[in-house]
Amino acid sequence: MNMVVLTKGVPDFREGQVSFDEDGHLERGETPTVMNPNDEHALEAALQTKVRQGGTVSVMSMGPPGYGDVLREAMESVYADDLYLLSDREMAAADTWATAITIATALEEMEPSPDLVFAGFKTADGETGHTGPQTCWAYGMPIVTHVVSLEIDPDEERLRAKRLVEGDIEEIETVETSLPAFVVADPEFEPSYRRAEHRLRHRDLREETRERAADHEEHMTVWDHADLNLDPDYIGLDGSPTVVSSVDPIPKAPAEREATMVDPERDEEMRQVFEEMAPLAGGE
């Protein structure tokens, strides 16, 4: 079983990490880049398959050379065998379409060709949820989205998945498809290891990966557009049909109540808070 997980580096939007300028624009230089949080579920789905069925997992991303740390993080969490970084100035500023063309071409370039490709459910920065399905369309294989659990029958070369219908946790359907296939893991995806042998294998892989991740660059292949034989006119900014006409800041929600700032070190101010809250605690 040859698997590829697609991942992306995104700004770390967690409080305390992200920084915005006065106009509300993201300060990219001030904000660390991390692996897209939703991709974790794609990694879990791939890892579950590797643990149960064996095989190899590659992690692929498109981005600047500095994405090495993101790929390292991905390698550690999926116990990846190798890494692919599609990195080139010509690829920069691509929209989802140009990105999909680039990634699909790289997938075609892989030897041996993948049996399963995994992606997460939309990125934290673009939030489009397009890149996975468009890559799948460009590559040409069946896609199953919103996957919450996954079983592979390697002998029959089939995949059976439970997926949320319309992304709704209340409605789950079971679908089957042949391999190769493209799987988009939902944030509700839950890996399942109900056999001791799977957990033991999991433990082995963790120990093996520790060494590999220490020098992850040794296991990384970097491809530029020439390696993939891509015409620069069809990738990156030039190959992106999307036009961003304007960007509007999200207006702040009007506050209905007035906020008072309190210094927790000052007893007098804390006493006021307590006095305000005391009647509420009494059920009034």
Added chain:
Amino acid sequence: MTERERYEAVVVGAGPGGAAAAAVLARNDVETLVLERGVEAGSKNVSGGLLYAEESAPYAIDDLFSGFREAATERPVTDYYLHNLAGDRVETFDITDLHEHDTEWSDAVLRRKMDSWLAERVHELTRETGGGLLTGVRVNGLLREGGEIVGVTCDELDPIEADLVVAADGVNSELARDAGLMDWEEPEEWFQGVKAVVDMPEGAIDDRFGLDGDEGEAHLFSGDLFEDVRGGGFLYTNEGTLSIGTVFHLDSLVAEEAEPHELLDALLTHPLLARWLDDGYEELEYAAKLVPDSKKVAHPSPHEGRLVLVGDAAGQMQAQGPIIKGMNHAVTAGALAAEAFSEARSRNDPDAAGDLYERKLRDEGVMKKLCPPRYRAVRALAEHDPVTDVLDAVLESPVGRFGVRALGDRLETLYGSPFLSMMVPDTRTPYVTLPTVIAEELGERIGGENDVDPPDLADRIGDLTYDVDVGNPHIEVDDDSFAASGDAVTACPVSARDFGGGCYREETVRTNGDERTVVSLDTQPCVECGTCAVVADTDWEHPRGGKGVEFRQG
């Protein structure tokens, strides 16, 4: 449906008993799976903290795991003292000779460090057989087919079949109870211990105890500092910390309605401890554990079908007078059980392992240590209230006091006698009356103030690490009347009268003019000691794998 998993042997619990069993199984090429419910081995384990290697035992832990003492233990015990206390009078006996009797070595240990180190070795050994060690997996019962035990069931895994199931799952072994081999009925069959691990400044242990880096001490305390509760205190030196605790007969704790944490505080704040502790007292961890009294509960035939019990699960904890040995017996038992299975298997009769294990326990002298025949003889006579009353009255009378004075120094020798220590009856005479009289008649007043200010129960609970299984409490109270379950309010080490932050609380419920005193339970602060399983009417289970309290010291 995929096929059921099977291993030749499944070992439940990665403490010293489980580790020894797994190591011997693996060395005999038995495919062995070890299942541990803690997030890491040792995270669910508490012991007072002395590990022995006995000269007479067929197995010691450092024979099974080379490098054990260097990597996994604290300081060796090079001096051992017993302090008899009455008020601020203290008479100290040096019982190092008794301690060294049949002892190859003895080290203080902290279980998180020790058990997690062992678990790494066990995983390496068992992985080679096709098995391995998994943490975070709770075995919740026995898998049966046609009434026969054929494996185990787990919370986190599908049922697993095995030719041998080693229950090394501790004092509250759910497997031993599932098999009907052990119960939680009688408080007099158990001790309860509580312990504080105390952080000491750099160099303070060597300075204050007068030790040089690779030496260590053990101290026991008995007398009137715990009022009439039968039991005593201990202090062991670790590398940079002290283990200080108290152990009491559970029936006595219940009868006196004593609060375990207050008894620990009575020891911590006794003037004698001021020589080692000061107002910089810093408690790293408060912990508690139920201890089986092997004299009463060590199972003479700890097996059933393919199931064998080892260590605390089989009641193999020897606590008699000043001798407290548990982990070493668990190691021996685990290794003997494994040996028994390998031999039975090579004779193509794996089902004979249980009987063979029982025979080995007897032939190797383990059962004799756990249930000394001399104790049984004395018990028949001495453990009756009228006898105790007479003994106590004589001891406290001018005649008894004269006798104690007359014996003087020879008392130390008598206390150091392995022969006599086997006969100590479980009454207040040896635990309370005799030490008190000794201290009153022979002891010296110790001056000085003890400035230790121990944390209160709320802070002790607050400092523990928990991963609460929200909405899935592992204990339920079957009968919440105060008569049935009220003893838990005081006996539970993380509950107390008039304390709202513990597990058990007394509550008054008024309905339709009727008033009823009931007991309510919140399992969040639970330290999983099992006390309430014995003293209250509960449905008691361990939390799921990885859930509940996580000890960092142990």
